[in-house]
Amino acid sequence: MANRQQPQCQCKVKSWRRNQCLHTMALWAQMTPQLQFLPTQTLNELYPDTFPLDVRHYLASWIEDQRWENFDVDNMEQEPQARRLLDQMVVLLQEVAQHNPNVVERVKLQHISRNMSVFQQRPMQLVKTVRDILRKERHLLAQAGMHANFPPFQQMPQGPPETNGTPQPAREDGKTDVDNLVLKVLEIQNCRQTLHRLQEDLNWEKQEMESIQGQNELDPQNADQVTKQTRIQQLEYNYSVCAEKRVQLLRDAVCALEQCQSCLILRIKSWRWEQHRATIGLQFDDNLGPLQTWCEQVLGVNGKLRQELMLVKRDHGGAEQFQTLEENLAHLLQTLIQSSLVVDKQPPQVIKTQSKFSTTVRYLLGEKMAPGKPVLLKAQIITEAQARNLGQQGVIPNENVGELINSTAILEHNTSSKSTCATFRNMSIKKIKRADRKGSESVTEEKFALLFTTEITITGCESPYGIQAISLPVVVIVHGSQEINAMATIIWDCAFSEPNRIPFVVPERVPWKQMCEALSSKFMSEVQTQRCLDRYNLHFLAQKIFDQPDISEDFSNMPVSWAQFNKEVLPGRNFTFWQWFEGVMDLTKKCLRDYWSEGLIFGFIGKQHLHVILQNQPNGTFLLRFSDSEIGGITIAYVGPSDNGGRKIQNIQPFTKKDLDSAGLGDRIRDINCITHVYPDLPKNEVFKKFFTVPSPPNPDGYLPFKLTTVVNPGDPCTSTPSIPADTPMDIYGQSMNNVYGPNMNPGMFSPLPQSTPPYMPEQIPVQGPLYPSPMPAAPSSEEIDMEALEGILSSICQNTNKDLH
Numbered sequence: 001m002a003n004r005q006q007p008q009c010q011c012k013v014k015s016w017r018r019n020q021c022l023h024t025m026a027l028w029a030q031m032t033p034q035l036q037f038l039p040t041q042t043l044n045e046l047y048p049d050t051f052p053l054d055v056r057h058y059l060a061s062w063i064e065d066q067r068w069e070n071f072d073v074d075n076m077e078q079e080p081q082a083r084r085l086l087d088q089m090v091v092l093l094q095e096v097a098q099h100n101p102n103v104v105e106r107v108k109l110q111h112i113s114r115n116m117s118v119f120q121q122r123p124m125q126l127v128k129t130v131r132d133i134l135r136k137e138r139h140l141l142a143q144a145g146m147h148a149n150f151p152p153f154q155q156m157p158q159g160p161p162e163t164n165g166t167p168q169p170a171r172e173d174g175k176t177d178v179d180n181l182v183l184k185v186l187e188i189q190n191c192r193q194t195l196h197r198l199q200e201d202l203n204w205e206k207q208e209m210e211s212i213q214g215q216n217e218l219d220p221q222n223a224d225q226v227t228k229q230t231r232i233q234q235l236e237y238n239y240s241v242c243a244e245k246r247v248q249l250l251r252d253a254v255c256a257l258e259q260c261q262s263c264l265i266l267r268i269k270s271w272r273w274e275q276h277r278a279t280i281g282l283q284f285d286d287n288l289g290p291l292q293t294w295c296e297q298v299l300g301v302n303g304k305l306r307q308e309l310m311l312v313k314r315d316h317g318g319a320e321q322f323q324t325l326e327e328n329l330a331h332l333l334q335t336l337i338q339s340s341l342v343v344d345k346q347p348p349q350v351i352k353t354q355s356k357f358s359t360t361v362r363y364l365l366g367e368k369m370a371p372g373k374p375v376l377l378k379a380q381i382i383t384e385a386q387a388r389n390l391g392q393q394g395v396i397p398n399e400n401v402g403e404l405i406n407s408t409a410i411l412e413h414n415t416s417s418k419s420t421c422a423t424f425r426n427m428s429i430k431k432i433k434r435a436d437r438k439g440s441e442s443v444t445e446e447k448f449a450l451l452f453t454t455e456i457t458i459t460g461c462e463s464p465y466g467i468q469a470i471s472l473p474v475v476v477i478v479h480g481s482q483e484i485n486a487m488a489t490i491i492w493d494c495a496f497s498e499p500n501r502i503p504f505v506v507p508e509r510v511p512w513k514q515m516c517e518a519l520s521s522k523f524m525s526e527v528q529t530q531r532c533l534d535r536y537n538l539h540f541l542a543q544k545i546f547d548q549p550d551i552s553e554d555f556s557n558m559p560v561s562w563a564q565f566n567k568e569v570l571p572g573r574n575f576t577f578w579q580w581f582e583g584v585m586d587l588t589k590k591c592l593r594d595y596w597s598e599g600l601i602f603g604f605i606g607k608q609h610l611h612v613i614l615q616n617q618p619n620g621t622f623l624l625r626f627s628d629s630e631i632g633g634i635t636i637a638y639v640g641p642s643d644n645g646g647r648k649i650q651n652i653q654p655f656t657k658k659d660l661d662s663a664g665l666g667d668r669i670r671d672i673n674c675i676t677h678v679y680p681d682l683p684k685n686e687v688f689k690k691f692f693t694v695p696s697p698p699n700p701d702g703y704l705p706f707k708l709t710t711v712v713n714p715g716d717p718c719t720s721t722p723s724i725p726a727d728t729p730m731d732i733y734g735q736s737m738n739n740v741y742g743p744n745m746n747p748g749m750f751s752p753l754p755q756s757t758p759p760y761m762p763e764q765i766p767v768q769g770p771l772y773p774s775p776m777p778a779a780p781s782s783e784e785i786d787m788e789a790l791e792g793i794l795s796s797i798c799q800n801t802n803k804d805l806h
Contacts (some may be wrong), residue, residue, distance in 0.1 A: 028060035049516045051129050058096045068131040073124050082123035177260040178297045184253040185304045191246040202235040279494040281525025295364040339467040340364040350486040353429045353478050366420020370457040375411040377422040384447050387503035404429040431475045444485040447473040447504045473504045488566035488578040513556040524587045529597045537604040545577045583632035591660040620676035627654035638675045663708045666691025671710040
């Protein structure tokens with residue numbers, strides 16, 4: 001298995017906090033001493049209410065590291081980038097607030113982070129605000145004579161000034177490279193035109209020279225002959241110098257084109273990698289417009305250089321000396337044409353046979369295709385081994401491993417969007433041929449891909465080019481019971497594969513800290529929330545997957561295997577870690593999103609930690625946690641009185657989606673009289689009031705309305721723990737607290753959470769982008785119940801007996 005490369009640059013909180021200590025905040029460091037000399041009115045204008053001075057101070061390093069000048073505030077295509085910066089800013093403010101020891105400052109920063117929502121509808125306004133603040137700061141420092149002290153990397157790149165003197169946004173590196181290439185081509189063309197004029201002048205002078213040759217040396221016109229001879233020699237010298245310059249410029253331009261195209265192709269690969277990582281919820285900008293423009297410009301430069309090379313060969317002869325340049329340009333052209341086919345909209349990564357799905361393939365050079373015969377794109381399904389050979393040998397596989405329905409589509413140009421796409425709207429896998437499985441490998445671990453191929457003729461090119469594109473890995477299933485396990489394969493592949501791997505190699509083990517990032521990102525994207533999993537949640541998840549509930553040490557570098565993730569059932573359970581975690585995500589997404597987002601659910605918590613934070617709380621204090629014994633359940637743990645006058649922790653039977661569909665969590669909490677305050681000490685009727693159902697009015701037909709009421713039986717032994725004296729430290733098993741912790745457990749690791757509102761807002765991890773979920777598979781038809789379908793049905797039955805079906 002290949003080792004996983006670190007994911008592409010993300011604004012992670014931990015690295016940002018480390019950079020706070022290491023990074024020299026050049027602009028803010030020089031601005032801070034000047035603040036005391038600024039009038040109050042100037043300060044208020046510089047830092048408005050929507051972006052107070054506190055934000056500038058606490059996030060100085062991060063603010064100065066962003067490229068605010070790269071934005072065009074009138075370009076709505078950049079709005080997703082602006083929204084990502086807004087989300088990151090809110091996360092960082094919450095992070096700073098959590099770690100601020102000053103209570104007043106902590107509350108103030110939390111208030112500011114909530115007020116940042118004013119930019120949610122207009123994220124570009126945030127960009128404009130921050131950009132203007134930084135510009136004004138530079139202007140003030142320049143007036144104070146300090147601007148020259150800035151290190152080069154802190155000064156924002158700026159384009160040419162507008163008529164009003166305001167700098168325009170800086171251009172992208174790719175755009176700058178293309179502009180330089182265009183200038184080089186213009187220089188070559190100017191040099192060619194200069195050569196043409198020199199040749200005309202030389203021809204004219206030679207003709208004049210021939211007309212006066214053979215005359216008497218004593219003739220006065222002989223002096224003209226000497227002058228013309230000198231003139232001809234000068235013209236010939238200028239022509240040779242210009243010709244050499246022309247060839248050198250051409251060589252330099254081809255070299256620059258190669259570098260620019262390499263950057264372009266690297267950016268296309270980066271776009272594909274970001275698209276791959278979006279499966280686990282990481283941010284992804286799917287806009288291909290800038291890449292398409294870049295491709296078209298590079299193609300245009302290539303065409304002009306090939307024309308100039310042809311003219312050079314005509315003028316200079318000796319085609320052999322230009323053969324290398326000609327081959328380089330031809331190779332660059334072929335590479336560009338073949339690299340411009342991308343899968344714009346990926347197929348679902350878990351595909352059920354005989355179920356419809358769609359996918360879209362886009363050609364970035366579509367506007368440059370030669371008119372005439374329509375371009376037909378063909379799709380076929382390939383195995384992991386075939387995908388590997390495809391990358392190494394470039395040979396399209398002949399063996400058919402699956403039967404696809406509606407597997408062809410025509411590349412069509414959309415004039416409004418300026419895109420050329422082939423959309424497969426009703427594709428379906430009729431049947432699939434599987435490879436021989438090794439050892440305990442399941443059918444849900446086998447990865448396939450869709451291969452798209454066609455031939456393209458570009459205007460100005462004589463022969464067509466064969467091009468192809470491959471989709472992200474997919475898992476093919478035949479029964480709905482296989483979907484969760486298949487998705488586990490996809491999640492592992494997307495989270496831990498390398499950018500330039502051999503298809504579809506993925507490590508067998510990864511450090512737990514990488515798993516934490518994947519789980520938190522997936523949870524946020526699936527639930528569609530900005531609240532991530534905090535360190536308490538992640539520590540409990542580590543204890544669960546490693547089966548080490550007594551360990552309090554850091555699990556960050558402990559390796560977690562694929563088998564622990566989704567092959568081996570959890571101790572004492574009949575389900576795997578992923579099956580249990582996916583059940584929690586599904587329940588939260590469908591029934592508990594708002595509760596989670598507002599911090600009303602503690603979430604993943606171990607019983608030892610539960611005891612520590614509730615042991616000194618009064619009767620009626622409760623918290624909401626996900627059940628660790630049932631898939632897709634949430635339970636209420638609360639402090640109640642015991643028979644001997646002490647206190648005990650009660651655990652109400654978990655509520656599932658079916659339970660919450662009949663009566664919401666808010667109504668159930670309202671109905672249970674023995675719980676009064678959500679941890680730490682917030683009255684439940686205030687916190688959960690917005691979730692209470694308003695009583696229904698009487699029906700017009702005379703029927704009286706009814707409602708379901710939740711009643712807890714306090715005598716049920718399944719929902720309580722043995723009572724203990726009031727002066728004894730509590731244990732969920734009715735034992736002394738000395739027995740709660742194992743030999744390696746440090747009781748000090750668990751401390752009550754800071755009392756804040758909402759109660760359980762975590763130590764934030766950067767907010768990730770939306771996930772594009774796969775369509776739910778349809779029910780199987782009678783024709784597809786074959787041996788593999790039967791295997792899928794039996795696998796769900798065998799889970800209850802802890803058997804592994806292969």
